[in-house]
Amino acid sequence: MQGFTVAGQPINILWVTIGGVLGTIIGMLPGLGPATGVAVLLPLTFTMGPVAALITMAGVYYGAMYGGSRASILINTPGDGAAIAATFDGYPMAMQGRAEHALAISAIASFIGGTISTVLIAFLAVPVSRFALKFGPGEYFLLYVFALTATAIMTEGNKIKGFVSMVLGLMIATIGIDMQSGVSRFTFGILELQGGIDFLIVIIAVFAFGEVLKSFRNINEGKKKMQTKFGRIWITKEEWKACIKPMLRSTPIGFFVGVLPGAGGTIASLMAYNTEKQFSSHPQDFGHGAIEGLAAPEAANNAASVGAMIPMLALGVPGSGTTAVMMGALVMLGLQPGPKLFTNNVDVVWGLIASMFIGNIILAIINIPLAGMLVRVLSVPPKVLYPLVLGLTFIGTYAISNSVSSFVLLLIFGVIGYLMTKSDYPTSPLVLAVIVGNDMEQYFRRAYKISNGNFKFLISSPLCIILILLSIGALFLPKFQKWNKQRKEKRQPSGR
Amino acid sequence: MTLIGVIYLGSTLTLPSARIGNPQEPKIFPGILGVAMVVLGAILIFQELKRRPVTDEEKAKSKLQFGATEMAIVFTVLNGALYTLLFNHIGYVFSTIVFLELQLIIFRGKKTWLNSLLISVVFSVCAFLLFDTALGIYLPTSALGII
Numbered sequence: 020m021q022g023f024t025v026a027g028q029p030i031n032i033l034w035v036t037i038g039g040v041l042g043t044i045i046g047m048l049p050g051l052g053p054a055t056g057v058a059v060l061l062p063l064t065f066t067m068g069p070v071a072a073l074i075t076m077a078g079v080y081y082g083a084m085y086g087g088s089r090a091s092i093l094i095n096t097p098g099d100g101a102a103i104a105a106t107f108d109g110y111p112m113a114m115q116g117r118a119e120h121a122l123a124i125s126a127i128a129s130f131i132g133g134t135i136s137t138v139l140i141a142f143l144a145v146p147v148s149r150f151a152l153k154f155g156p157g158e159y160f161l162l163y164v165f166a167l168t169a170t171a172i173m174t175e176g177n178k179i180k181g182f183v184s185m186v187l188g189l190m191i192a193t194i195g196i197d198m199q200s201g202v203s204r205f206t207f208g209i210l211e212l213q214g215g216i217d218f219l220i221v222i223i224a225v226f227a228f229g230e231v232l233k234s235f236r237n238i239n240e241g242k243k244k245m246q247t248k249f250g251r252i253w254i255t256k257e258e259w260k261a262c263i264k265p266m267l268r269s270t271p272i273g274f275f276v277g278v279l280p281g282a283g284g285t286i287a288s289l290m291a292y293n294t295e296k297q298f299s300s301h302p303q304d305f306g307h308g309a310i311e312g313l314a315a316p317e318a319a320n321n322a323a324s325v326g327a328m329i330p331m332l333a334l335g336v337p338g339s340g341t342t343a344v345m346m347g348a349l350v351m352l353g354l355q356p357g358p359k360l361f362t363n364n365v366d367v368v369w370g371l372i373a374s375m376f377i378g379n380i381i382l383a384i385i386n387i388p389l390a391g392m393l394v395r396v397l398s399v400p401p402k403v404l405y406p407l408v409l410g411l412t413f414i415g416t417y418a419i420s421n422s423v424s425s426f427v428l429l430l431i432f433g434v435i436g437y438l439m440t441k442s443d444y445p446t447s448p449l450v451l452a453v454i455v456g457n458d459m460e461q462y463f464r465r466a467y468k469i470s471n472g473n474f475k476f477l478i479s480s481p482l483c484i485i486l487i488l489l490s491i492g493a494l495f496l497p498k499f500q501k502w503n504k505q506r507k508e509k510r511q512p513s514g515r
Numbered sequence: 516m517t518l519i520g521v522i523y524l525g526s527t528l529t530l531p532s533a534r535i536g537n538p539q540e541p542k543i544f545p546g547i548l549g550v551a552m553v554v555l556g557a558i559l560i561f562q563e564l565k566r567r568p569v570t571d572e573e574k575a576k577s578k579l580q581f582g583a584t585e586m587a588i589v590f591t592v593l594n595g596a597l598y599t600l601l602f603n604h605i606g607y608v609f610s611t612i613v614f615l616e617l618q619l620i621i622f623r624g625k626k627t628w629l630n631s632l633l634i635s636v637v638f639s640v641c642a643f644l645l646f647d648t649a650l651g652i653y654l655p656t657s658a659l660g661i662i
Contacts, residue, residue, distance in 0.1 A: 179562065183555050189548050232588050406618035407638055409591070410611060413598065414642055417607075417654065426599040430592055437588065460544045 035378040038075035042082025043089070043382070057083070057344045058222045062414070072352055074374040076345055081378050083341075084324055085129055088317060092121045104288035104320070108312030115308050124262060124310055125317045130383040132270045132318030136325035137376045139274055144333055144368065157466035161486035162336055163459040168490045171448045180444045188449035191216060192456020216428060220416055221453045222344050224429045225446050228412050229436025231405045262314040265295045273319030277326025287326075291319030325375065332356055332368060336455070343451045590621050607654040611639040 041060055060079050092109035105125065112121040171181035195215025269291035276287040295315040327342045335356040337343035349356050416429045439446055594617045601610040612635045619631035643654060 179555055179558050183552070183559070186548055186551050186555060189544075190552070193544060193548070232591065403619065403623070403634060406615055406622055407634075409618055410615050410638060410642065413595075413611075413614070414607075414654075417602075423599050423602045426595065426602070430595045430599075433595075434588075434592060463544060 032377065032381070034071050034075040035078040035374055036381055038078025039082035039085075039378060039382045042079030043086035044082075057341055057348075061223075061344070061348055062416075072348065073345075073371050074378070076348055077371060077375050078378045078382070080324060080341060080345065081133065081321075081375070081382050084133075084321055085126065085382055088125045088129070089122065092118065092125060092313075104292045104316035105313060107292065107316075108309050111308035112310065112313065117308065120258060120310065121313055124258065124314050126383055128262065128266050128269075128314040128317035129321040130379055131266050132273055132321035133325055133379040134376065135270045136274045136277075136322040137372060137379060140325055140329055140375075141372050144329060144372070156462040156469065157483055158480065158486065159335075160459060160462040160466055161483055161490070162334065163455050163462070165486050165490040167448065167452060167455070167459075168494060171445075180442075181448050184439065184444050184446065185448035185452045188452025189456045189459070191221065191449075191453050193460065215457070216453070217420060217425070220420065220425055220428050221432050222347065222450055223412050223416055224432030225436035225439075225450055228409065228429060228433030229440065229446065231409055231412075232433060232437040258310050262311055265291075265298075265311040265315040266318040268298070269295065269315040269319040270322045273322030274326040276319075277323030278329050287323035288316035288320040291315040321379075328371075328375075332371075335458075337451060343454045347454050587621055591618065594618055594621065603655050606656045608639045608643050608656075611642065612636055615639065 038060065042057075057076055057079050061076070088105040088109065091105035092113050109121045109125065112118065167185050171178065171185045192215075272291050272294060273287040276290060292312060292315055295311050299309070299311060301309065324341070327337075328345075330336045331342040331346050333356075335346070337346045346356050412429060412433075413426060416425050417423070436446055439449070594614060597617070598610055598614040601613060604610075612632075615635035615638060616628070616632050619634060620628055623631060
């Protein structure tokens with residue numbers, strides 16, 4: 020496939036590497052995860068061609084996934100949701116003096132998970148996109164409904180707040196001049212709002228700026244001590260043998276969970292962890308430094324991040340917060356994700372897949388020998404790093420909009436993001452909604468027009484009905500899970 | 516809880532504001548959103564009321580705390596505002612130096628100001644070189660011309 024020739028060009032390899040390193044660094048910083056990493060580094064890609072930009076972003080995405088687990092292992096502070104599972108056994112391993120092994124297995128498992136998934140995506144992407152061609156505007160609209168519903172539901176805590184976040188995001192998306200009728204909506208007479216609010220700014224504001232504001236609280240709670248000198252970062256043969264099966268089992272779990280909209284690395288890694296624990300012959304070690312307990316979630320979360328690319332690329336529907344950001348970037352570069360991407364810009368898609376493959380390899384290389392070096396970053400006091408991150412958010416915003424007025428937006432949304440997190444409102448649904456909101460509405464209106472002002476189009480085709488059922492199903496999923504859990508607990512009164 | 520009130524307002528604004536010449540179209544989607552928000556807000560309020568046996572600690576938590584963290588956030592936002600104002604006038608590099616210096620002081624305290632200044636200068640210059648020169652993204656320059 021000529022994708023490899025594209026991705027294999029030295030300059031692109033350089034970009035993947037740079038992206039990967041930067042992504043890893045940002046992913047390592049507590050509280051900032053892949054979404055933030057991609058968001059902040061996105062403006063860097065503006066002057067590159069679409070292929071180079073995508074490749075760099077893939078590098079950042081991957082890098083951040085790898086990076087998130089470093090912090091989990093070394094200072095018990097996960098870089099993002101998907102890295103939480105890595106703290107369960109990774110940190111105890113570090114405490115037992117086996118940090119090098121933990122870092123190594125985390126990189127290896129991530130590599131295996133990511134590579135297998137990339138192969139899967141190469142095979143599945145085209146059939147999925149062909150299937151997607153059957154989608155008309157009505158189906159697309161419902162698909163978005165499903166994706167947003169699933170994301171809102173899958174959040175921790177109060178699901179209603181997830182929905183509120185989502186609706187809020189959709190509202191923000193409606194600000195600006197309506198494309199089909201020329202009417203200004205919600206601009207309050209402010210000139211800068213007429214073009215609508217660029218979702219990239221919202222992303223940077225909420226994910227990066229808001230996160231830093233949040234970290235104010237933790238920053239004063241003192242630094243955790245960290246090991247800075249490392250021995251050779253590798254694992255023993257026994258550890259390798261013990262981990263093979265868990266890794267191979269967790270990868271498909273991660274991949275398929277990742278494909279589902281709304282579910283991402285977090286759920287994937289937790290599911291893989293629990294599955295491994297059930298399969299293991301020594302479940303009591305889990306949580307105390309069992310190496311399988313680290314290998315499984317790591318493989319799963321990398322697999323999930325690759326899996327999440329499928330709906331994004333083939334259908335134009337992001338599977339997670341981070342893919343939403345990437346999709347936004349694609350749109351910005353003039354590429355339209357969805358089945359058309361495969362017909363019009365096939366080289367981009369294959370280039371991306373090939374670079375994911377290569378990126379995986381490169382990152383594995385970076386992470387094993389260089390882990391010791393990269394990890395020094397963690398010892399830079401957060402008090403210095405965070406202001407620099409803020410500086411980056413500003414420059415990124417300016418790069419997007421070329422106007423200082425967007426700084427105001429940055430500040431406003433940053434504060435909104437902070438307030439939301441403080442009141443336990445999830446931010447991902449909001450960001451996703453802002454990104455897809457416009458498209459979602461356009462599909463709605465097109466379908467509405469086609470059916471001559473009749474809402475019946477919502478049930479006009481089997482696909483539509485399936486999607487509606489899926490959305491309803493997603494709504495009830497948590498209740499189902501709870502019921503299932505209670506059923507299991509009744510069977511095993513001994514508990515974990 | 517106060518957020519819910521804000522959201523209520525947001526939703527009611529959604530409904531009447533869109534005045535259009537063409538048929539109702541642009542109003543539909545926001546209309547749906549508005550209704551959704553009202554419903555969600557109602558559910559949230561309902562949930563809060565259900566949990567009313569409020570313990571003392573919850574009461575203490577819900578009062579809007581205004582401690583050091585909040586002050587820092589306010590300062591950060593003000594700093595951002597200052598940055599915004601200075602940006603076009605004295606160019607990227609200098610305004611960023613000011614911003615970072617103040618921000619680092621907010622984070623680290625006044626004692627390390629010299630060290631912070633060094634960091635600010637290094638970062639600002641490097642970022643400028645990276646974005647403007649290497650990547651070709653236009654950044655405003657000061658009266659000095661080159662930087």
